[in-house]
Amino acid sequence: MFERIQYLDEFILYWIHDRGSNELFDIIMPWFRNPYFWAPVYLFLLTWMWLNHKKKGLIWCLFLVAVFACCDFTAASLIKPWVHRLRPCHNPHLAFNLRNLVHCGSGFSFPSAHAANHFGISFFILFTWLRHQPLAKFLVVFWACLVVYAQLYVVVHYPSDVVAGALIGIVYSSLLAEWYLRRFGDIDMQKLPASNS
Secondary structure (H helix, E strand, O other), X not given: OHHHHHHHHHHHHHHHHHHOOOHHHHHHHXXXXXXXXXXHHHHHHHHHHHHHHHHHHXXXXXXXXXXXXXXXXXXXXXXXXXXXOOOHHXXXXXXXXXXXXXXXXXXXXXXXXXXXHHHHHHHHHHHXXXXXXXXHXXXXXXXXXXXXXXXXXXXXXXXXXXXXXXXXXXXXXXXXXXXXXXXXXXXXXXXXXXXXX
């Protein structure tokens, strides 16, 4: 079973680099997978939520941070040291045939903490805030998929790494979103608290 997963992982990576690579992606994909690139978006989201929804918004921000913390700790500190899967860019057989566009890093590969974190964030937003906004739901999921595709494009993860990470993110976001919704209700984009002025 594991041999089949490894074969499929390598086949997909080869396909991405044979059919899906181009000069534009070579430039933008390393940026898309960099968490610092998205830091202004995170900061804006947390600030906007706090300022516009007051106490409820602040609690929402704390839950979002909790989702991130749970996803990151589970993927990076619990599972990765136990599985000990080398990154594809550290695999001599693959590294010889695939281009490394970023520093490979010294950590292990399975699961992808990037995928866990970004799917956790995007699905918590989807479950608690954008449930009735079809276009917005598509955009946040597309954003998470873009980030994890970038991880594959720069050869720091296998496809099964990002799938497992995405599942971790969805599970934690579902659990914490259910807790938040039961206790505080969802965030309605159409109903902002009235100004005191």
